[in-house]
Amino acid sequence: MFYTLAIVIGLQALAIAWLALMLSQTRRRLVEAESSLRDADQVKTDFLSNVSHELRTPMTGIKGYVDNMLDGIAGEITEKQKGYLERVKANADRLTALINDLLDLSRIDRGRADLLSIGYANFDVSQVVTELAGEYEAKARSRGLSFVVDAPSTTIYSDPSRTRQSLQHLLNNAIKFTSSGGIRVSVQKGQDGFVEISIEDTGPGVPADQSERIFDRFYQVQDEQNLTPGSGLGLSIAREFTDIMGGRVWLKSSGSEGSTFAIALPESVAILDGKVTEPGVLAGALSRGARS
Numbered sequence: 001m002f003y004t005l006a007i008v009i010g011l012q013a014l015a016i017a018w019l020a021l022m023l024s025q026t027r028r029r030l031v032e033a034e035s036s037l038r039d040a041d042q043v044k045t046d047f048l049s050n051v052s053h054e055l056r057t058p059m060t061g062i063k064g065y066v067d068n069m070l071d072g073i074a075g076e077i078t079e080k081q082k083g084y085l086e087r088v089k090a091n092a093d094r095l096t097a098l099i100n101d102l103l104d105l106s107r108i109d110r111g112r113a114d115l116l117s118i119g120y121a122n123f124d125v126s127q128v129v130t131e132l133a134g135e136y137e138a139k140a141r142s143r144g145l146s147f148v149v150d151a152p153s154t155t156i157y158s159d160p161s162r163t164r165q166s167l168q169h170l171l172n173n174a175i176k177f178t179s180s181g182g183i184r185v186s187v188q189k190g191q192d193g194f195v196e197i198s199i200e201d202t203g204p205g206v207p208a209d210q211s212e213r214i215f216d217r218f219y220q221v222q223d224e225q226n227l228t229p230g231s232g233l234g235l236s237i238a239r240e241f242t243d244i245m246g247g248r249v250w251l252k253s254s255g256s257e258g259s260t261f262a263i264a265l266p267e268s269v270a271i272l273d274g275k276v277t278e279p280g281v282l283a284g285a286l287s288r289g290a291r292s
Contacts, residue, residue, distance in 0.1 A: 055099050063092045101233050105217070108240055118159045118244060120269070125195060126151040126187055128164050133185065136171045143175065146182030154187050156195045158265045162241045166249070169234035170199045170261045177259075178203040193271040194247065194264040202258050211251055215239045238263070246271070 066089045068074055070082065077085070129151040140147040156163070174183050181202025190196040206214055213219050218232040235249075238261075242249045247265040 056096075056103075059092060059096050059099065063089065063096070066092065098233070101237050104237065105233070105240070108244075118162060120157060120159055120245075122155055122157050122268070123160050124153055125156045125158075125163065125197065125265070126153050128160060128167065129185055129187055129197065132164065132167055132171060136175065136183070139175055140183055143178075144180065145175065145178055148182065148184045149186075151185065151187040154189065154195050155267065156265045157268045157271070158245045158247070162245060163263075163265065166238040166241045166263060167197060167199070169238040170249075170263070173234050173261070174199050174201040174203070174259075177201065181258075189267070190264050193267050195267055196262050196264050198260055198262040200258065200260040205257050205259050206251060214251055215249070235261075 066085055069077060070085050070089065129149060133147065133149045133151075137147040171183070171185075178201045183202075184198075184200040186198045186200070188196055188198075215235045215238075217236040219236075220232045239249050242263055242265070245265060247263060249261065249263045252260040252262065
């Protein structure tokens with residue numbers, strides 16, 4: 001009996017020692033895997049940043065030459081040639097915007113939100129919405145869509161340029177995925193000192209099982225009927241900027257018809273969790289994620 005008990009205890013000790021060894025090896029492999037993932041992610045970020053910078057220079061040259069030709073500096077051009085050049089210019093502008101988006105994302109990934117030049121100030125967001133309406137109403141009507149704006153004068157504390165850029169991405173998304181009906185943009189005071197800017201469309205909506213991923217980078221709604229091309233970065237950029245500015249962005253969709261994307265931004269500096277930031281000061285990392 002004694003020897004049997006000793007053997008059992010010995011086997012248990014061996015089993016425990018083996019499990020401890022396996023656990024140690026597993027932990028080491030997990031640490032190595034985590035390190036490899038961080039390295040791979042850094043390589044990806046560096047690659048995006050370097051490529052984006054390299055693309056910027058030739059794109060600037062292309063746009064400059066096209067502008068010169070459209071202005072007649074290189075000689076007279078026909079109406080047909082003008083049409084082709086305007087298409088080149090439009091696509092060059094789109095590519096430049098994509099390059100700038102990639103650069104902004106790489107700065108965020110590097111933890112350098114300060115390089116985004118976030119300048120906080122009090123301003124009337126309805127003015128930004130009205131200016132954008134003048135630009136996007138024409139785009140909507142060219143697709144046979146109505147475009148309605150309800151934006152009473154409302155002051156927020158944010159970055160005017162980045163707020164405009166975030167709204168542009170949401171408007172582009174709404175028009176791109178709406179084939180009939182229209183777009184409605186509204187501004188209203190929300191809860192807890194935030195102002196909500198909502199963009200409602202009559203598009204196909206976002207399936208419920210994809211609503212959580214819609215803001216992921218490079219992700220687009222998986223729908224056999226939806227073959228609309230795009231980079232899949234617009235909504236992600238809007239979320240990143242909104243988070244940095246102490247706000248949040250979210251989706252309201254039935255999943256079958258129509259979507260509403262909303263941005264909530266603070267009315268005043270006091271809303272930013274008691275952290276004071278002077279207008280115009282670079283403070284991109286002030287409250288990243290504080291209201292997400």
